[in-house]
Amino acid sequence: MxxxxxxxxxxxxxxxxxxxxxxxxxxxxxxxxxxxxxxxxxxxxxxxxxxxxxxxxxxxxxxxxxxxxxxxRQTALVAGDDQVAEEHDLRVGDLAARLYVPQACQGPGAHPLLLFFHGGGFVYGDLASHDAPCRLLAQEAGVRVLSVDYRLAPEHRFPAAHDDALAAYRWLLEHADEVGADTARLAVGGDSAGGNLAAATALAAAEEGLPLALQLLVYPGTDALRDTESLRLFGDGFYLTQGFIDLAADAYYPQLSEEERRDPRISPVYADLAPAVAARLAPVFLCTAGFDPLRDEGEAYARRLEEAGVAVELRRFEDQIHGFLNMTGAVRSSRAAVVEVAHRLSAGLA
Incomplete structure (x- = not known):
């Protein structure tokens, strides 16, 4: 050894x-x-x-x-050991992906499916870093989970990750039969940067009238300007730091001015929620962590959607930190939070 x-x-x-x-x-x-x-x-x-x-x-x-x-390495320390009935590595267009099939969704036919984008500040993370939470979500929710990699910064700057996420969603619509997905029961979701990508993908789907049943947004980044009280309160000492956030911004969108950072592809909170778009936006389950620098911007996005008439359920896990989605093996309170998220996913795609 x-x-x-x-x-x-x-x-x-x-x-x-x-x-x-x-x-x-x-x-x-x-x-x-x-x-x-x-x-x-x-x-x-x-x-x-x-x-x-x-x-x-x-x-x-x-x-x-x-x-x-x-x-x-750090995510592996806190990861759970949950099992699914099947898992398959595949290609989603040019992107690496992994399909998780729980016992409840085995066999032929069309099943509910979550298209999942991992977090990591657009710089870190991959299929391995979020393998454990995808397993738990699939098994507890009873839905298939398709986790997709995307290009990372600084090698690939904005809007590369956004474009990859949207391409993965379009691929899924065209190849639903290949992954056993029911296009009437599709969700997009992710955590942190992945939540940002899921939110932007859902906005694009609504603008084009494409099918989507649910948005699962776990402590999503929604505002690249980041002038929030939660960032000032929790930017040091609670895992996600101001330094990490600054590095991610410098790596992914250093070329953008302050005004350009209002682009809804990187800051969904500034999206134009015209009545026709809002009416087509998929319902949202958005959760935040109480001790998370991104807490306030995630909750601001939930309020913005609700004011536009979108069906939104907002849940703050007050006692948790950014990253709790990955802590399914070592931290009982975090695992309980993820199980609750999974149940909301199940209900949203029932």
Whole structure:
């Protein structure tokens, strides 16, 4: 066994042991973290403390290639071990993709399907980094999940990721039979940057009158201007940092002026929600995390959609941090949040 593998096993065991302690014990270890009238979940608090003790490097402080490897290593530490009935690697046009088939959606026919885009600030993340949450979403929701890679910055700048996401959606409509998808029960979704891509894809679908049944937006980035109180409150110490956000912006859209950053392909909150477009927009389940720098912009987008007449369900997981979607194995409170998200997905595509 290699040193890196031994380190992974030791860190994973230590993390699960600490966050798996009974709640009454967790509450006695350290002080509660209260900010903006919210209390951080004890198991999340202990996970962050262990990361600091282990001196886990912040990915944004590393060269990009090394940071990508480090992000995947860190997500693997907190990932769950959920199983699905089938999984298939395939190509969605020019893009790598993975299809997850739960027990409830085996066999021929047309099934509900979520087209999923991973987070990572448009710079990091891939099929591997979000393998665990896709498995859990598929199995708990009873829907097929098609996770699609897209081009990353700084090698590929805006609007490359947006264009890839939209191309993947168009491919899905044309090849629904190949992945067993029911075009009347399609969802687009993603977390963080992936939530941004899903929201922009849904806007394009509404503008063109294309079929879409649900938007599943998990702490999405919706406003590239980022002048929010949540960024000031939670931009340090809660996993997603101001430094990461700045690096992502510099990598993906450094060429854009402040006015150009209002482009709805990167800032959906500024989209023109004309009545004809709003009437065709798919219903939205949008969730945020209480201790997330992106919290306020995600909730602002939910309010904007609701004011335009779009069906929106907004859910804030007050005790969670950005990244909880990936923490399905090591943090019980985060896993419970993801299971709730999966149930909302199931209901939205019923």
């Amino acid at each position: 290699t040193f890196s593998r031994v380190r992974h096993v030791v860190e994973r065991s230590a993390l699960r042991g600490l966050t798996g302690l009974p709640g009454v014990v967790q509450r006695r270890v350290g002080r509660p973290v209260v900010r903006d009238t919210q209390t951080l979940a004890d198991d999340v608090r202990l996970m962050l403390a262990l990361q600091r003790l282990a001196r886990e490097p912040a990915v944004e402080t590393l060269p990009v290639a090394q940071g990508r490897r480090e992000l995947n």
